[in-house]
Amino acid sequence: MVSIKDVAREAGVSVATVSRVCNDSGVVSETTRLHVLDVAAKLGYSPHGAARSLITSRTSTIGVLLPDLYGEFFSEVIRGIDRAVGESGYHLLVSRSHGDEREIVAAFRAMRGRVDGLLVMSPDLDARNAVNALRDHFPVVLLNCPSERDQHDSIVIANYDGASEAMCHLVERGHRRIAMITGLPRNYDSVERLRAFRDITREAGLAREDAIEVGGDFTEASGFRAGQMLLEASPRPTAVFAANDSMAIGALSALRSGGARVPEDISVVGFDDIPMARYMNPPLSTVQVDISALGVRAVERLLGHVRGSHDGARQRELVPAHLVVRSSSGSPAA
């Protein structure tokens, strides 16, 4: 690989001059400037990123720690992150971790010296300690992570509010026996959405046995199984709230193939509003979240820190979530 020295030698100048030409810093005579540019192009020189960031201690890169890339949700977040990052001329260093503390710490260490800041998305409750262990010598923004407030900057989805809207909608339509298909028990989103389910059913005065909870794991298959179970419950619930759209879609299949009509017999409401939701039959009522906005905002906050401004306040920012009523939910048959 051709280095700055090669260019300097070939052009008959010192490395300092080449550096000045490449960065438009300092003052160089027009003649030598053009000559150096010429030689650099001829040799196909491009500056060595690692060397550069070693001395300048800036990398123009931000790191992203993700639990997994599966699912519409994550690809949508990444899309937002990428959009915001691209506009700022930064690059993206991506790393996965399954959320356990050891892995998060390892990933964090691997990023040392390669990134200017870190975006951490780790919805698993167990990750809390790991995240707190991150030294704050380093700009970090938490994305939809459980964490003590004031510990780090964070952006979270309004899980509780969105789920409350969905549940209120069902209650207002007159449902008095409602099931929830929950997500993973150690998942932050899951826990918050469940909390809303419990609060609203209680406030609405439903009996404990009329607020059914069925375990799921966010996959379509688990939603399908949950749907089958609910068909056999007696009395059947008249409405189902799934902790995400994938499970709602799975449940929808199970209910319909089990002969139940949606929404006449059972209403179904999901969460996320993934693109597929409006194509379902019937189109799925769901809680809409601008997921890519989550990514965009996170990057904006992080870059605020990286660039030195905005380092006082550590705040938690909510990304709104609102119910979109389509055809999969209605009033129960009297």
Added chain:
Amino acid sequence: MVSIKDVAREAGVSVATVSRVCNDSGVVSETTRLHVLDVAAKLGYSPHGAARSLITSRTSTIGVLLPDLYGEFFSEVIRGIDRAVGESGYHLLVSRSHGDEREIVAAFRAMRGRVDGLLVMSPDLDARNAVNALRDHFPVVLLNCPSERDQHDSIVIANYDGASEAMCHLVERGHRRIAMITGLPRNYDSVERLRAFRDITREAGLAREDAIEVGGDFTEASGFRAGQMLLEASPRPTAVFAANDSMAIGALSALRSGGARVPEDISVVGFDDIPMARYMNPPLSTVQVDISALGVRAVERLLGHVRGSHDGARQRELVPAHLVVRSSSGSPAA
């Protein structure tokens, strides 16, 4: 930030010893080893990535150049890439470019010294020059890129074969007037799929005017518009082949809302088999491609190069594409 020097000073040893301890290289007495480890942990030391890769000239990172992250297609590829990369302990540096030569070259330069190899996905035909300009001092694998064979290693989707299967299916079912909704004219996939359409309609002996081509741009909206246009054609085609699923879905909406029955009046076939396809009404016949396998294979090939083995043969590898017949296609009404 705490550096190796700080650890050395604090532990009362030289930087060499600290380095040896961290890398299990050379020989260090057990006593000092434990002591150094202790101090390092206490100070929260982690080695500086840039410094390390400067001297070792390895980065444990591979770069990915993408045209855009929108659409199911790209998120699926990324998923595959990420999976393969994660298993090998490598990281991923992601960069976007809109495919024009200047941008590709810029992105490439930015990656210099930060990555051990590069994965380039740039389906735009104009990108060919830029890609060819990449010095081959550097391991590069092309992902679904147009390029002269032997120039670079590449992995491509069997666009022509898959589209041929779809078209043969329609011809065998007796369709004698078939439309294609094409993708962007400068897109590689688009061109190949169109080529198959033209070849098969010609081989089947269709008249030129019975092989209708309608322009699209891969978006659902353009598919919808194309569907509307086809409704007004007279005589109407009995089958539509869309260059991707998004457009097929758009066309489906247009056709149905225009009163045409699918597949009784018009058959629809797509390409990609995105998750949504089987949920359409009716479920969409489409050409299935294991998109994430595309990513996985690309990484495997690239790492083969990076690790020094396997650097002789430059080959082009095909990822198979096969038709999946669902309910959106059938025989034309006699």
Added chain:
DNA sequence: ACGATTTCTGTAATCGATTACATGCCGGGT
């Protein structure tokens, strides 16, 4: 004509690691 500026360019320190080589120490063989 000579010193003071100004303008351009080169020298060398520096970033934080790795690693070849030198050095010091200790023990054992003769």
Added chain:
DNA sequence: ACCCGGCATGTAATCGATTACAGAAATCGT
């Protein structure tokens, strides 16, 4: 007592850039 070998550790060069400072050349004023 002396030397040699092996083990543990330290010294310093190195990777490829940036940049403060020094120095050389050109311009200007008196």
